Amino acid sequence: QVQLQQSGPGLVKPSQTLSLTCAISGDTVSSNSVAWNWIRQSPSRGLEWLGRTYHRSKWYKEYAVSVKSRITINPDTSKNQFSLQLDSVTPEDTAIYYCTRGRDGYNDFWGQGTLVTVSS
Amino acid sequence: QSVLTQPPSVSGAPGQRVTISCTGSSSNIGAGYNVHWYQQLPATAPKLLMYAYSNRPSGVPDRFSGSKSGTSASLAITGLQAEDEADYYCHSYDSSLNAWVFGGGTKLTVL
Numbered sequence: 168q169v170q171l172q173q174s175g176p177g178l179v180k181p182s183q184t185l186s187l188t189c190a191i192s193g194d195t196v197s198s199n200s201v202a203w204n205w206i207r208q209s210p211s212r213g214l215e216w217l218g219r220t221y222h223r224s225k226w227y228k229e230y231a232v233s234v235k236s237r238i239t240i241n242p243d244t245s246k247n248q249f250s251l252q253l254d255s256v257t258p259e260d261t262a263i264y265y266c267t268r269g270r271d272g273y274n275d276f277w278g279q280g281t282l283v284t285v286s287s
Numbered sequence: 288q289s290v291l292t293q294p295p296s297v298s299g300a301p302g303q304r305v306t307i308s309c310t311g312s313s314s315n316i317g318a319g320y321n322v323h324w325y326q327q328l329p330a331t332a333p334k335l336l337m338y339a340y341s342n343r344p345s346g347v348p349d350r351f352s353g354s355k356s357g358t359s360a361s362l363a364i365t366g367l368q369a370e371d372e373a374d375y376y377c378h379s380y381d382s383s384l385n386a387w388v389f390g391g392g393t394k395l396t397v398l
Binding site: 204213214215216229231232265271272273274275277278279280 | 320
């Protein structure tokens with residue numbers, strides 16, 4: 168059974184960087200058949216896909232246009248995890264952030280979610 | 288406004304049947320991309336309920352079924368139970384946005 172365990176701060180100041188990590192058990196981040204996603208949820212924006220990374224002989228990263236200039240998703244094979252960095256955050260980035268495993272387009276396993284509040 | 292449109296709420300009595308629609312366009316559902324459904328209970332992460340329109344993951348009761356028609360998809364729940372009260376989201380890919388997109392969610396109330 169795949170499990171995703173999220174970690175990271177719940178409070179970030181405006182203009183700073185939001186950083187979250189998703190530790191994987193039951194699968195490997197370098198699997199050639201799945202993708203690793205970050206999705207957020209807020210009352211104003213609903214569920215919003217932010218980006219993903221996946222390995223198919225080499226590493227790929229794809230990001231949503233809405234955050235493309237500010238986001239980085241990195242795999243860490245040594246720790247079997249992947250991370251999210253979102254730069255220059257504003258209060259509009261306040262949301263519950265989820266990491267997921269994607270298979271054939273659907274998200275079959277989700278992390279527990281991390282409420283990140285952007286506030287001074 | 289979400290790319291995929293769902294009714295904000297539906298309701299039904301225990302034992303009844305309800306359907307939840309998900310309307311897209313020619314750049315997502317109409318383009319042939321699969322639709323997936325998630326169930327979100329209060330204060331929990333979404334859970335995969337249906338993938339590729341009509342396939343149930345292990346453990347999902349056969350009271351749940353999915354279908355597609357043109358640029359729309361539907362989730363049907365028969366034999367409504369109190370435990371089905373949750374938010375339901377559809378999900379697909381949009382080729383004009385180059386992004387995975389979600390519906391705005393539908394709150395199911397079991398009367």
